[in-house]
Each structure stands twice: as structure tokens, then as C-alpha cells.
Amino acid sequence: MTDQKPADAIVPDTKDxxxxxxxxxxxxxxxxxxxxxxxxxALVRGFAARWAEVLVRPDVARRPAPAVWSPLEYACHVRDMSRVFGARAELMLAQDEPTFESWDQDAAAIEARYGEQDPATVAA
Incomplete structure (x- = not known):
């Protein structure tokens, strides 16, 4: 295991x-x-319960390798993806042909400093 690197050390992901x-x-x-x-x-409720368990671990902010997000960073990503897709679902209900802005997960992680967020706040 490696110690947490600064949020700006996140390597951008170019995968489709x-x-x-x-x-x-x-x-x-x-x-x-x-x-x-x-x-x-039911899956969302089950995953939420599992995240609550993960986010109380003392090593939650530690990356298993320099280029792999920590559990805390993944939790922040899941939280933010849920928000992005929730907003997109609302647009689909409100508009006939909605357009969706591109969401850069890596920029979000850097800007929000995922690795430095309070696990209790992320779990809430």
C-alpha cells in the first residue's frame, strides 16, 4: 500500500x-x-450499506498503488456519478431530446480533492 498522493496526481483516464x-x-x-x-x-441500497462500512476503515484514504484510487476516492466518484446520472434522468423526464454535458471524472476528482474529503461526509 502507498500513502495518499495529492489529488492533482490523478492520471487522466482516456478509456471509453x-x-x-x-x-x-x-x-x-x-x-x-x-x-x-x-x-x-435494491442494489443501490445494498451498495450504500457496503460503502458505509468501507468509509469507516482507518486506511480508507490510502491508495493500493499510486495510479489506483483509494476507497475514499472511489466513494466520492460513485457519489458524484450518482448525482450526474440523477440530473440526466431528470432532464430525460423534462425534455424530449435532452443533451448531456460531458463530465470529466478526473477533473472532478482533482477539483473536489477526492482523496482529502471527510469520509463521514462522503458517507452521509
């Missing part, structure tokens, strides 16, 4: 993340394409 709809994630083992829509609410 649409592949997650077709394949299992090698990092977290989640298979989004296999999830039925009706199962999503």
Missing part, C-alpha cells in the same frame, strides 16, 4: 467506459449489463 455495458469490470467485478432495471433500487 461504454464497454461496461457489455463486460464485467475487472476492477470491481460488477457486470452492469446483467442487471435488470427492477433490481437497481
Amino acid at each position: 467506459w461504454t464497454w461496461v455495458l457489455e463486460r464485467r469490470c475487472p476492477e470491481c467485478d460488477f457486470e452492469a449489463g446483467a442487471v435488470a432495471g427492477a433490481a437497481i433500487p
Whole structure:
């Protein structure tokens, strides 16, 4: 394990993340394409409970490797992705042909200093 690096040390990700709809994630083992829509609410509640457990660990801000986010950084990312997709869902309900601004996860991580956030606040 390595100590937390400054947030600006995050290496930008250039992957096309649409592949997650077709394949299992090698990092977290989640298979989004296999999830039925009706199962999503229960999954979200279950994941929220698991994040609450992770965010109280004393090493939550420690990166397992310099280029791999810490659990705290991943939790911040999940929180912010939930907000982004929630706003997009609201636009889809309100507009016939909504357009979505590009969201740069790495810029968000740097600007919000994911690795320095308070785990209790992130868990709330």
C-alpha cells in the first residue's frame, strides 16, 4: 500500500467506459449489463450499506498503488456519478431530446480533492 498522493496526481483516464455495458469490470467485478432495471433500487441500497462500512476503515484514504484510487476516492466518484446520472434522468423526464454535458471524472476528482474529503461526509 502507498500513502495518499495529492489529488492533482490523478492520471487522466482516456478509456471509453461504454464497454461496461457489455463486460464485467475487472476492477470491481460488477457486470452492469446483467442487471435488470427492477433490481437497481435494491442494489443501490445494498451498495450504500457496503460503502458505509468501507468509509469507516482507518486506511480508507490510502491508495493500493499510486495510479489506483483509494476507497475514499472511489466513494466520492460513485457519489458524484450518482448525482450526474440523477440530473440526466431528470432532464430525460423534462425534455424530449435532452443533451448531456460531458463530465470529466478526473477533473472532478482533482477539483473536489477526492482523496482529502471527510469520509463521514462522503458517507452521509
